[in-house]
Amino acid sequence: MLGPVSQKEICLLIDFLGRFFLQPRGNIKDLWFVDESEVMMRLSGADAAFDIVWDKHGIPHIYASTIADAYRGMGFAAGKERLWQIHQSTAYAMCEAAALLGERFIPQDALQRACNVHGTHTGLPESEGDWIVDAYLDGLNAVIDGLDESPPEFIRAGAKPRRFNRADIAARYRFTSWFQHKSWTEKIALGRLMATHGVDWFRHHVLHLSDADEESIAELRTALKEISITPFVLAYPEAESAVLSGSNNWAISGQLSASGKAMLATDPHQPHTIPNTFFYVHLHAPGWDVFGAAFPGVPYFMMGTTRDIAWGLTTGFVDCYDVFVEETSRGDMVRNSDSWVPLLKFTEQIEVKGGETRTIEVVRSERGPLLERLTRSLDMPTTSAEGFETALQWSLTDVPTSAGALARLPLAGSAEEFGHLLFEDDVCPLVNNIICVDKDDGLRRFIAATLPARSGVTGSVPLSGSNSGHQFRLSNEAELTVEIDPECGYSLTANNDTMGESGPFYIHNFPTHSARAGRVREILEVDERFTVTSFKEAQLDITDLRARQVLPGLLAVLKESDDDRVALAYELLFHWDCQASKDAGAPCIYYPFLDRLWARKFMREVLDDPVLNAIPAAAPGLNRFDIENFLTPGSPWMQYESLLYETICTTMADVVDSVARTLGDD
Incomplete structure (x- = not known):
């Protein structure tokens, strides 16, 4: 007589029998x-x-x-x-x-x-x-x-x-x-461009800009005109072009599912690599199971499922950096409000493979290290306005974090408990959007991060270090638990601005375009009861909502050209249904056109500013450069409308030539 059979033995038997009988001709x-x-x-x-x-x-x-x-x-x-x-x-x-x-x-x-x-x-x-x-x-x-x-x-x-x-x-x-979102380079680039040319030139190219931001630009104009972009090399040492990626994550409560139970879909959109970015694993102990993905080397399941909960995440494009312009005109002193205090100094020893150990001096204010001093210590020529230097503040620089901070997530019995375990003493050492659902139909979304709770200013541009009003506290768990059982029955993220004007402070200053999030929302608002199959279909949906938004303006420009190559592009794009399918010809024109950075060419031609060369490689978050952003009524770009049209058509003609050489004239 057989003794007791364990769950493991049952799982192995089912797996073996299934593969043996269902795949008799395959390699087992x-x-x-x-x-x-x-x-x-x-x-x-x-x-x-x-x-x-x-x-x-x-x-x-x-x-x-x-x-x-x-x-x-x-x-x-x-x-x-x-x-x-x-x-x-x-x-x-x-x-x-x-x-x-x-x-x-x-x-x-x-x-x-x-x-x-x-x-x-x-x-x-x-x-x-x-x-x-x-x-x-x-x-x-x-x-x-x-x-x-x-x-x-x-x-x-x-x-x-x-x-x-x-x-x-x-x-x-x-x-x-x-490392996930170094928003400080965007702030330096934007601050310098606005100070040099005027705020109006770039007002429509940034997601959030307040009156207090404009006052900061005016106050710091002298310093910002000469703020160094050499430190960009510290953020992107080997960047030649932007490396962009995306992800999406959504969940529904039982009111929208065929089963009456909550469902969650998550896709981090990582490239195929060897080894894989993630380490997929299943853990079992009596009464407990978790399956999910972790980074190799840490016991943190960034997405997973247990008997009680399931969770997924996207890169949050959370703005956890601030750039401060410091007054340092008294040698090794820095101005704090109305007093002058000594700068802090320490050295770091960096061992180098095959070379001598480098000694680096770090000089910092209360807000963070001075970037000009650091680049000079690395023998990188750097200039700045006399009496001003740039401090970089990262939200976790002076905040201790533990090793066990994220380890207990799979032990949570509900979405609410998951949130409590995600934050440890109100601190979370991530920069993600995380959605969690539970077996009792609970649904919550969290901004899994620690960031400044800015007031008045948005954080989109550099700030004055001597302004006591810029000493921000850090966020807490309650503020970053941003959705609890939403009435609409769903929650979604796709690297977009998930908050808009809601919340006590801005969280996403330089996110990606909202098109993917918008398309997921369209799908979730269809009046139907979702199943696993329909979730799979939604994940594989290839409708490009951004193309649908961009095409009317682009077609209006292309229609004005008498170039045969541009005319061909116009015909392809005019009849395109905005489905990025392998059988369509228009995507072969549209996506290479976007990659040619026509907007940067146009701006450089008008402003002749070398800072624009940093876009997008060293400032990928500065990405709001569609035709409509330039042709907004009252924008100074409007006086160069003919040059904008010429740049777009020339770029498109080059794309058509390139595609013809690669794929043939037809």
Whole structure:
């Protein structure tokens, strides 16, 4: 007689029988078990034996008797598969990229150290999630301890595997907040352009601009005209063109679903890479399961599902930086309101692979490091208006964050509890939009971030460091829990401005266009009960709402040209249904046209300003340059309407020539 059968054994039997009987002619890949004795010899602190099973998709499933052991298995599996990826990602986060990869990463390490991205200067607080982190590290470090020799990637890079700790985990989260949306470069570029040419030239090219912002431009005009753009190299050391990506995430409550239960869809739109950006894994312990995606090397499920909740995320384009113009006309003193105080100084030692250790001096005000001083310390020529320098404030620079901050999310029993676990003492070391639903039909959306609660000003342009009104407190959990069971029955994000004029302060200053979000909203407002199938169809929808918005103005311009190539483009675009399908000819013209940066060519021709060369490579958030933005009544660009038409038509003719050379005349 058979004894009790475990859930793991049932799952494996179903998987085997399904693949055996349903795919008799296909290649059947055996499930891959890790030798239990191999794992247990290395994990002396484990609560009990556990199993790791890789399925036919290469996804590991960890079956354990405790949640802690499940996380030990997760760490072990990640280490077995992705050790070099984890090592490299940790080097970025700990500001040690130059030591691993060479001198070209010195600027990146220097700026991150100056802004305390690694968290070393603020210490490592304890967290209620540390037990999960410690269990995960047990598994990860067991892989390293069991190595007989360095893996090939390490040998090629001249590096050696090392053990990981809590500080590494905390730094990885902080780095996530730091690198996803460097909005400070947009602020410097916009401030200089507005100060040089006048606010009206760029008023319609920025999402948010208040009267207080305009007053800041006027007050700081002398300094902003000469504000240096050399520091852009610190943000984008090797940028030649903009690298843009997108994601979308939406959820509905049971009132909109065929099942009467909440549903969620999430798609981070990551490119295909080897190894994958994410580490997909399933953890099981008695009464508990979680499946989802994590970054390799950390026990944080950025999207996932349990028996009680499901959550997904998008890049939030959250503005967690401020740029301050500091008065420093008294040597090593800086003006704070009506008094002068000493600048703070410290040095950083940056190890360099194959080179000598670099000593970098960091000079900072109370708001942040002075960018001109930092670039000069890196031997980069930098100028600024006499008596003024630029300080960069990142919201987490002086805020300690823990390793366990995000570890307990899969333990939440509801969307409400998920939100409480997302923030630790009102701090969240991310910059994402996250939507969570639960089995009881709860639906909540969170701005998972920590950012300045600005008042009066929007944050779109540089501010005066000596103005006490610009000393902003930081956001809190209540303010960033932005939707609770919305009446419409759905919530959505797609890298867009999700808040508009709502909320106590602006959150998204330089988001992407709202077209994808608008299209998802159109789909969700159709009067039907959604199913998994209809959700899949929505995710694969190829209607380009932005093209639908752009085409009327573009066609009006193209229609005026007597160039045969432009006429061909006009005919293709006129009959296009704005479906980005592989069988349509118009997309072959439309999308390359957008990539040719016609707006930058036009602006450079009119203003002859080298700052415009930074758009979009070093300031990708300055992206509101459609025809309608230039031809808004009262805009100074209107006097150059004929040049705008000429630039657009010339660019389109070049695109048609290029496509013809590539795909043929037909």
